Each structure stands twice: as structure tokens, then as C-alpha cells.
Amino acid sequence: MRRPVTRSCLIALIALATAGALFPGAAQAAGARTAAVTKWTKISTDTSLGLASAGLYRTADGLLHVAWARHDASSYSLNYSTVGPNAKLDATGTILKGWTGVSFYPRLVAGPSGGIRAVFTGGNGVSGSPYNLGAMYSATATSAGTTWSLVKGSMSHSTTIPATDTSATTQSTGTPVASWPGGSGVAFHVGTDPNTPATKLDGTVAVASGSGTVVGTTLARESDGSVWAAWFTESFASDQGYWVDKITPTQAAKAEAPGSGSPSLANNQPHQSVAFAAGAKGGGYLAYCVPTTTITCAHIALWKVGTAKATTVPGSTTQHAAHVAIAAAPGGHLWVLWYDTGQNKIHAIRSNAAVTKFGPGQTIAAPPSTSELDGLQAEGSQGPLDVVALVQQTTAGSTPSYWDIQLLPKLTLAGSPATVAPGKVVTFTVTDVGDPVPGATVTFLGKHATTNSSGVAPVAVPAGTAAGSYQATAAKTGYTSATFTEKVS
DSSP: OOOOBOGGGHHHHHHHHHHHHOOOOOOOOOTTOOOSBOOOEEOSOOOSBSSOOOEEEEOTTSOEEEEEEEEOSSSEEEEEEEEOGGGOEEEEEEEEEEESEEOSSOEEEEOGGGOEEEEEEEEOOOTTOGGGSOOEEEEEEOTTOOSOEEOSSBSOSOSOOOSSSOEEEEOTTSOEEEEEEETTEEEEEESOBSSSSOSSOOEEEEOTTSSOEEEEEEEEEOTTSOEEEEEEEEOSSTTOEEEEEEEESSOOOOEEOTTOOOTTSOOOOOSSSOEEEEOTTSOEEEEEEEOOSSOSOSEEEEEETTOSOOEEOTTOOSSOEEEEEEEEOGGGOEEEEEEETTTTEEEEEEBOTTSSOBOOOEEEEOSTTEEEEEEEEEEOTTSSEEEEEEEEESSTTOOOEEEEEEEOOBOEEEEESSEEOTTSEEEEEEEETTEEOTTOEEEETTEEEEOOTTSEEEEEOOTTOOSEEEEEEEEOTTSBOEEEEEEEO
């Protein structure tokens, strides 16, 4: 059985690949869905890579595109999967293959003319080839994401891009931006260059200690167009913890998340990309484990960049949280997710649009026969939330593979007054974590009403209705339906 590549064997893999190839490391259309959750779908083959992360990108048609690396028998490949409604695997194929090394963290961003761009590092093993230098490369496809073409040139001046912890996004103009751990901090590069390596120098955010290891770099574009980087500094010095910095259009002073680490506390590095996202209504948000001297994750905190305090995420205080993920949703809502190692379950909780409170959490069992969950990611930009997990199963001979499941936000329904007389009107209100939901259909006593912009729908109780308790329901495409028991007296 071929064992998956994990962090413990990465150094040996890097040395082997470098010797041969100068490679430094190896909307969803919701339909009429109102069910709370779909079933898990396996969306990749076994990858033989335990230290890996998929690239996620949602195209305008609602489909989720997933890029993932695989260790083949004697080479590496980049592959894609396309996921449709209800976590259905619509297509899968190859971006490139036969390389002596590829990025274990490929990233997908917006490409030219409404298409998709894959950003990755690696080496094709061909002597003299510009794609054999270990720079940051890219490939593009149409929005279908089925046929990919390598882009001439590179996205880095450096030719020592690591196999993991890379990230990418785009500026509001569509110009791609890439980042990776580099030297004594976070390296980044704006734009593509027809040359390899790029003639333009890379930018750098230096870590304070000058010798810390940068882990889990993540890029996000704010609503004002600025691009921010987030990462974890594993220095075992005073600057150990989670950090953010604006890198374009002008670089700003970096800032550390409150209570996110120190040399006297347990090492709470994320073991995947840092959970960082830009809210649809502005602001950057970072979710991370807060440690104590002996516990790596006493609870999960959500911090709006620039504020003095972070908020404790409800339900995250079991001391077994790991693999924290975040996803922005329409209207300003945010999802925070994590895997509970003690329960073998994934938890997801959704904020209101102002990101000042959370609604009820959702809990789902890990994919079938999970023996180890190696990574957790999510994408919810068009409403439904795709949860992507990298899972090692108990099946003999299996190696880690990617699985997808979809969640819907939950509606809440309330009636006023709670007890109504026959012939009177009951006013129903439909909300999403306290925010009004227009266009929802409320059904009560055989009557149907649609909520207005305030999430309100009045329904008259027919004269002669017998006293008793009656159930009202609220439904809207893309949400889990809600019920409320109204009394007639």
C-alpha cells in the first residue's frame, strides 16, 4: 500500500523533487431544496496526499469547481472536480499530469473573460523548461472548467515556492495575486509576467522575530478592493500567533489577532490554511483557536480585523476543536466551521448579516468510515454552503480523498400574537439569524402568504376555526424550512 504524503515526510519529498526538477516541495443552483443537509459525496480519487488542501471557486452558474493534487505512481498531477446542486459530482478530469512535483495547495480564482484560473507551483521534469523552475504558475479555463491551458510565464520572482501553505485571490480589476511562506515572512506577487521567473520582485511581510515559520497563508479581497493576507507565525517567540496585513494597493502595518498565541501557550497552529474571509458588507474576519498553556484549542474566536476584542464562537468550547474554516455568504452572513476530534463530527454555525450574533448551529457526522480528517474548507458565496473535507478512511489500502456535503441556512418562523382568535389576523415573521427574509412562503390553515421586505406575512384565521394548536410553515428556496405552532382560541 502506498502511504499518503504527510507533514512528517514532506522534507524528504522536497529534497528528492529538488534534485530532479528544481521543485521546492511537492452557486450553486439551489433548485427547490429545503432539506437541511445532503449526503456526503466523494468528489476525488484517493490522492496519497495527507498534507493537502483543495482550491475552491464558484462560477456564476452556481457550480463549485474544486482543484486537487494527486501523487500518482511515479509523478504528480493536478485534477478538477465540478460539484452541482445537492453535492452531485457533475464532472472530474485532469488539469495537468506527469509532473515531478505540483503544489499540494492549488488555488482557484477568477480568470479572464469569466473563466477560472488555477494558481500553483511545481516542476514538469523537463530540463530547460520554464515550467521546471519551481516558480508560481497558472493555468486558465473557461467557466466550464474542463479544458485547461498553461499560461506563459509565472507569478513569482522566487523559484523556491513551497508545496503547501500557498494562497491566491484577485484584485477588483481581475489581476491575480499569489502568496506563500517565503524567507522570514509572507511573500506575495501581484500579476502575471511573461517571464519565468518574473522580473518584478516579490513583496514581503516580515515576521517580527525574523526566524518564525509562516503557516497557512490566506488571501482575501475586501469590499474596498484592498487585498489582505492572514497567516500563523510559528516562532515560539513573542510574535507566535495569528496575523493579518493589507498588502495592496499599499502595504500597511500588520496586526495580531487578540489572544491568538504566545511562546508560553500551547502551539495552536491551524494545520491547514488560516480561516480568513472578507465579509460581503465589508471587514475582514479571522477565525482561530485560542490556546491555554495545555490546550491547543480552548475555544474558537472570531475577530473582525481592527477591533479590540474577538467573539467566542458558540459550541466551540469542547477543547477538541480543530481544522477551523470560514466562508462568506450573501448579505454579509458568515459561516464558521470546525471538526471536533472527540466527537468525529463537523460543526457549522452562521452569523447574522452584521456579524454580531450567531444562529443555531448545525452538526453533521464526518464522511463514512473516517479514521482521520486532514482538512476542512467551505464555500458559500451564493447561499448554500459546500463543506469540503479531506478524509482518510478506515478502508484497507485507501489514502486521503476529498468529500463534499451541502448545508442550507435555517429559517426561523414566529407568529404574533402567539394565540389568536378566529376571524383575526396573525402576523408571521420569517428571519435568518434575526435578519428579515423577504419572499418566503408561509402556509397556515391552508392559506399561503409571501413575506414582504421586512420578512412579514399576515394571515387571517378563518371564522369558525376550532380552538386548538395549528402548525405554520415557512419555506424559501435555498433555506431549510421552519415551523411554528400557533394557537387558536
